[in-house]
Amino acid sequence: MRHRQSGPGQSGSSRAGAGARAALLIAWLLVLAGLGWMVSQRLKISTDLRSFMPAPTTPDQRLLMEQVGDGPGSRLLLLAISGVRPMGPPPLAGDVPSDAPLAALSQGLAGALRKDPSYTQVLNGSFDLGALDPSLLPYRYLLSPTLDTQPLDETYLADQLQQRVDDLSSPAASLLKGLLPRDPTLEVLKLAERWTPAKSPELRDGVWFSPQHEALLLVQTRAAGFDPDAQQRAIDGIQHAFHALPGSAGTQLEFSGPGYFSVVVGAQTRHQADWIGRISSVGFIVLMLLAYRSLSSLLLSALPIASAALAGIAALTVAFPEVHGITLAFGFTLLGVAQEYPIRVLSHRRAGEDAVQSVRALWPLLLTAIASACIAYLAFYASGVNGLKQLAVFTIVGLLVAGFSTRYLLSHLLPVQVRDVAQMPWLMKARAFVDRLPRPRWIPIVVTLLIVLMLALAPGPFWQNNLAALTPLPQDMLLHDARLREALGAPDVRYLLVLQAPTEQGVLALSEKLQPKVDALVAQHAVDALELPSLYLPSVALQRARQKKLPDRGTLQRALGQALQGLPFRPDLFQPFLDDVETARSLTPLTPERYAQTPLGQRLAAMLVQRDGHWLGLGTVSGVHDVAALQALGSGASVRLLDLKAASESLVAAYRTRILQALLIASVLLVLTITLALRSLRRAWHVLAPMTLATFLVLAVERIVGIEISLFHLVALILAGGLGLHYALFFERDTGDAAEQRRTLHATIVCVLSALLVFGMLGWATIPVLRAIGLTVSLGVAFHFCLSILMAPHADLGPSDPLAEDSHARED
Secondary structure: OOOOOOOHHHHHHHHHHHHHHHHHHHHHHHHHHHHHHHHHHHOOEEOOHHHHOOOOOOHHHHHHHHHHHHOOOOOEEEEEEEEOOOOOOOOOOOOOOOOHHHHHHHHHHHHHHHOOOOEEEEEOOOOOHHHOOHHHHHHHHHHOOHHHHOOOOHHHHHHHHHHHHHHOOOOOHHHHHHHOOOOOOOHHHHHHHHOOOOOOOEEEOOEEEOOOOOEEEEEEEOOOOOOHHHHHHHHHHHHHHHHOOOOOOOEEEEEEOHHHHHHHHHHHHHHHHHHHHHHHHHHHHHHHHHHHOOHHHHHHHHHHHHHHHHHHHHHHHHHOOOEEHHHHHHHHHHHHHHHHHHHHHHHOOOOOOOHHHHHHHHHHHHHHHHHHHHHHHHHHHHOOOHHHHHHHHHHHHHHHHHHHHHHHHHHHHOOOOOOOHHHOHHHHHHHHHHHHOOOOOOHHHHHHHHHHHHHHHOOOOOEOOOHHHHOOOOHHHHHHHHHHHHHHOOOOOOEEEEEEEOOHHHHHHHHHHHHHHHHHHHHOOOEEEEEOHHHOOOOHHHHHHHHHOOOOHHHHHHHHHHHHOOOOOOOOOOHHHHHHHHHHHOOOOOOHHHHOOOOOHHHHHOOEEEEOOEEEEEEEEEEEOOHHHHHHHOOOOOEEEEEHHHHHHHHHHHHHHHHHHHHHHHHHHHHHHHHHHHOOHHHHHHHHHHHHHHHHHHHHHHHHOOOOEOHHHHHHHHHHHHHHHHHHHHHHOOOOOHHHHHHHHHHHHHHHHHHHHHHHHHOOOOOHHHHHHHHHHHHHHHHHHHHHHHOOOOOOOOOOOHHHHHHHHHHO
């Protein structure tokens, strides 16, 4: 064996080359560090899910978008405090646990939360004098409907005072003693009862309880319902306040409601994405080491992907004030296409040739693949949805940076000495098998007929419009929410009664006019309750009408004196009552602006909104039993019933239409790009036909097994199409070199296995969104790979391949 000795010139040249590579590597790492610092300084994460919904086009859709996050139903948290039975013998039959400890915890938690501005309303069934601050107590006569049917005369006062005598001998005496001098008719308590949900749980020890002996609370957060971070802070605040209460150690606090669900969904998604990411990352590293058996190549090939991610995020921070978390999650998934660029370079290395020379021959086709993928992702930008526009910027910038850094940076850093994968015996056999496969011209026809047949026989609707079907929440959690919502009489999150008028006073007056019909619906058991804005604040006109019915001080004092005869009350005990009535006679009626400063002001503010030059009043519905009767109530020109579920489905349909239109335009551009790049319609057919058929085949397979296609399936199909385009482009490439064909097969097999590893793991996730993406991409990768081979032309290898002949000779 002859050994070649390097001379001084060669050694110096080698050292110079190594120094240049080291300098390039350090410069690249410094640029990445600079991008990382820029991102850390500028990146602001948004969690508002409405960023991923299209701009609403109808009044109902606009109202839906607001109510999704800020509506009264979406900001409600349902709380249940339950006791933990001590270890020991089971309770005796008929043994009922004491409710007093749980009632005390309920009172303590409600008291703590009412002091926190993060919560706009806290209800637990107990009377809260703080619902009206002292300066507003005289307004009780303008807010209460008592004067609508009953004057403050001697007869009424005598009856009320007699009832107070009876009340003072009841367990409620301690509460009434402080209230009686100022409010002998208990208007404050009547208002509190009026503002309590119509279908309230059983009251025990002064608070609400469920039949399961849980103390129940309703908490309305100031934060939007579908802002997971803000809802997490609100829930943490409740838990902190609860655990600070004496006696809370042996009990359990449970949550439910839309805000809590958004927190649970976020936590579950992060957890599953984390473990799937860890397992797939380890698998990818093992795959790369087995494929190339070079740790340095593996580490260096990670640089283009890291560059793509950091450059994409940096571009987002420049183009948008906030970046949505979903953009980053989906963006990193879509960047899976970019990992193919270094894989192609590594597999197409030739023995005795440096990476720069290898990639130079590969670059025209790789550039076509990069440009085609970017065109496909332009569909996201053309959709006009802010979240998808962010996704487009992130992925397009990332793909361009990954591609060009692979071409002009990575190729200069890879080791000079490399093992040519084309010499692997198993790869020779695999390529020979692929070359022997028949390529019948009827394959596209058969696949097309199969697709049409499966789509025609597929069960159920084609599109999934119901967002609730995508929830990853377990069934027991949904049942628990339904049970608590039923027990508490919480507002239904589906229906809203919308009242429209030119002014807010017009809305309040319309609400008052509608109230008798609402009372009739409740009496007919069509609904359990329907809260209108006038429940909390009457119109100015009605307040003035009640004001006029208040007697002057002299008249009221004489009527009170007559009513007190024979009763055990001191004559001067009710001076505060006389003062309040006199004050109420000259009060300026309450307006929504003034009322907003009270504890119940936020509740009213959520029910009165100004839109497009007019005002809307939102009536919340609880316990709908007769939808037709409710629709009849909302059939007028100024009153309508808003079905949030139907509105959300129409919004999803509009969203999908825009994406499909953008995809159609992107498809046309893609056909033109591939045709111009390959300069042949026949060659373009061999690339575009398998990609198109594989995409529709994925749809057909998912539909025939009963899967309804959602927006997430469309995103996954675009990703799978980008991967399939790469396979078809490289299989169609005919270099006339058998070894190069084997390198193409090796690179494609590594790309397919890495994609199946990552997305196959996602397919096992319990989160519907992750599962939809994983299953769709995995099917797409398999179908694209198979059809790209079967529909590619037979390679013209020219002269016999000596390596293949040697391999066959050894077999013989």
